[in-house]
Amino acid sequence: MARKKTKYLVIHCTATQEGREITSAWIKKLHMGKNGWSRVGYSDMIHLNGSLELLHFAEGSNPFDGYTSAKEMTWGVKGQNSHSKHIVYVGGVEAEKRDGKYQAKDTRTSSQNLSLEIYVRHEILRDPKILIAGHNQFSSKACPSFNVAEWCRSIGIQEKNIYQAPGLYERAGDPEDPKKKNQVDQPEDPDLNKSNLKSMLWKLLQLIFGK
Secondary structure, three states: OOOOOOEEEEEEEEOOEEEOOOOOHHHHHHHHHOOOOOOOOOOOEEEEOOEEOOOOOOOOOOOOOOOOOOOOOOOOOOOOHHHEEEEEEEEEEOOOEOOEEEEEEEOHHHHHHHHHHHHHHHHHHOOOOOEEEHHHHHHOOOOOOOOOOOOOOHOOOOHEEEEEOOOOHHHHHHOOOOOOOEEEEEOOOOOOOHHHHHHHHHHHHHHHHOO
16 A cells, blocks of 8 residues: 555544543453454643653654555554544543433643643644644544634634534534533443453354354
């Protein structure tokens, strides 16, 4: 697969409760264990204290050349990964459930917000044509739990670098119940997910005895 020019920097949230810190091992176990993906969904993660952690790096690649190779791809948005880079912040839902669901909430700490701004500005500096987008501008999800276009404008990002497609919070006449728009699917803790163990055992049996 040939390298493609990186078109989007897509912002995500981990959809974990406000104030709850998670590790890179946890998110990788969720994506590559429970979800069965071949690699993690994001290139980098911003922790509650604003620190940036690398989640995926392809040996021999240049993450700053403005291109996305097959080895550099992460699985953040179906259909967009071959020309996108994905950044995630820890958080994105309220600390407690309401009506049986965790509601989407912009839980970024001041440190996370600053780190995300620096990250976005750095990406634009190295690639002046890149477009900053939110996950919810490509799918009917609340992630990253805030309006990325409005946030970009609030920190002075030029319109030419802001992806203009409507996100979940901007779509007019969405047939979905408005009360459900702020609900997100809380990822199950992979350490507590019994179905994950069943899936692994089933795959093992298939390898031993054949399909």
